[in-house]
Amino acid sequence: MMIQLDTVESLCDVNQKIIVSKDLRTSRMHRAINQNGVSAVRQFKLDGGIVKQRKCCDFLILNDTKKNAYFVELKGGNIHEAVSQFEESEKILRSSLEGYNYFYRIVCSKVITHNVARNSFRKFQDKVGVCLKYKTNLLEENI
Numbered sequence: 001m002m003i004q005l006d007t008v009e010s011l012c013d014v015n016q017k018i019i020v021s022k023d024l025r026t027s028r029m030h031r032a033i034n035q036n037g038v039s040a041v042r043q044f045k046l047d048g049g050i051v052k053q054r055k056c057c058d059f060l061i062l063n064d065t066k067k068n069a070y071f072v073e074l075k076g077g078n079i080h081e082a083v084s085q086f087e088e089s090e091k092i093l094r095s096s097l098e099g100y101n102y103f104y105r106i107v108c109s110k111v112i113t114h115n116v117a118r119n120s121f122r123k124f125q126d127k128v129g130v131c132l133k134y135k136t137n138l139l140e141e142n143i
Contacts, residue, residue, distance in 0.1 A: 017034050019032040031138065057089045067100045076109050079106050102128070
């Protein structure tokens, strides 16, 4: 299953200054700051939104001007589970994101040390390096 994002409506305005990714039932959120609205941006709800039958990450934020794709996963404490969700999201969206740089964001309610130390999480972290960030409750960044 491949999804073409050009056929899906974005959740935000093209030059929106602040893009918030948040589940209704939790306080965890990712805030993407588009300084002065200078970049063309898009936001998509993936898991339970445009992707129904597969487990993938919660949101995708695109900075089309800079060709950056931010995969956002909102988790409880099992952050190691995000790895397979990121990988599945990449597979589904690969054709729509050709030429984009990938960034991975996890916002969790708590970081459990043994979950960060799991082999699958460490391997993913080694593979993507500084492109992976995780934080508790709120992650805010300029995109």
